[in-house]
Amino acid sequence: MDVQKINSFWDIVIASLSGLWRILDESKAVRRILLIWGFWIQAEALTWAYGYASASNGASAGEKAAVIGAILGVVSVFFGAVVKFYNESRMQDTSISQPPPQP
Secondary structure: OHHHHHHHHHHHHHHHHHHHHHHHHHHHHHHHHHHHHHHHHHHHHHHHHHHHHHOOOOHHHHHHHHHHHHHOOOOOOOOHHHHHHHHHHHHOOOOOOOOOOOO
């Protein structure tokens, strides 16, 4: 095997991926994808909670509430962190975070 060809191949792969990452970073697509994913996780958790609560599996209302609260609590904290990350990222990109210049 020719090691030089393998190194060249990996150089091409790395250059391609770094170009893709640059495009995603400059268009701020990563933070938007993360926000949409957070919304999706939250929606899935709420859908699951509705199905779990309406299922008659013999659990008492208190037990169902405890399980739903444990799951939705973690998902809500995660979603709050995603929204906070998104807002802080937007504030860094805009001039809103900068105080106005003094005359």
